[in-house]
Amino acid sequence: MPDSRQYKVFKIEQGTVIDHIPSPRGLAVFRLLSKNKNSLISIGLNFDSKTLGKKDLLKFEGKALSKKETDKISLIAPEATINIIKGSKVIEKRQMDIPEEIHGIIKCLNPNCITNIEKLETKFRVIEKKPVKVACHYCERNAVVVPDMVDKGE
Numbered sequence: 200m201p202d203s204r205q206y207k208v209f210k211i212e213q214g215t216v217i218d219h220i221p222s223p224r225g226l227a228v229f230r231l232l233s234k235n236k237n238s239l240i241s242i243g244l245n246f247d248s249k250t251l252g253k254k255d256l257l258k259f260e261g262k263a264l265s266k267k268e269t270d271k272i273s274l275i276a277p278e279a280t281i282n283i284i285k286g287s288k289v290i291e292k293r294q295m296d297i298p299e300e301i302h303g304i305i306k307c308l309n310p311n312c313i314t315n316i317e318k319l320e321t322k323f324r325v326i327e328k329k330p331v332k333v334a335c336h337y338c339e340r341n342a343v344v345v346p347d348m349v350d351k352g353e
């Protein structure tokens with residue numbers, strides 16, 4: 200399916216399109232952004248993709264995503280691209296920017312980690328980027344980031 204057709208499926212005038220989310224991560228990405236309750240949101244699942252096999256996509260009408268929101272998305276869908284739409288045209292394409300270090304945002308999976316016992320802010324080193332794999336600064340536990348680790352608040 201060519202890209203142009205996907206944009207016709209639910210075209211938006213102005214807003215943000217998160218494209219190339221590997222299926223089935225689309226709904227997990229949506230849940231991370233569910234604070235945006237007032238936006239008109241379209242969700243597309245299981246589009247054919249040459250690079251990903253199947254991909255999901257999300258469209259937020261009239262919504263510009265914050266840096267923190269983009270950071271969260273990058274952790275569970277590093278392949279995703281952000282398209283900024285104005286006047287029904289893509290005016291900017293952003294690749295995900297995965298930081299070297301992550302503060303807060305995700306929690307450590309080790310129940311004995313000090314960050315879980317003393318409610319410290321978490322700190323992780325990124326050791327792989329696709330998928331995103333992190334090492335806890337405090338207990339050294341390594342983990343591939345899964346949606347359940349990511350904080351859904353702001």
Ligand SMILES: [Zn+2]
Pocket residue numbers: 307308309312313314335336337338339340
């Ligand atoms: Zn830890």
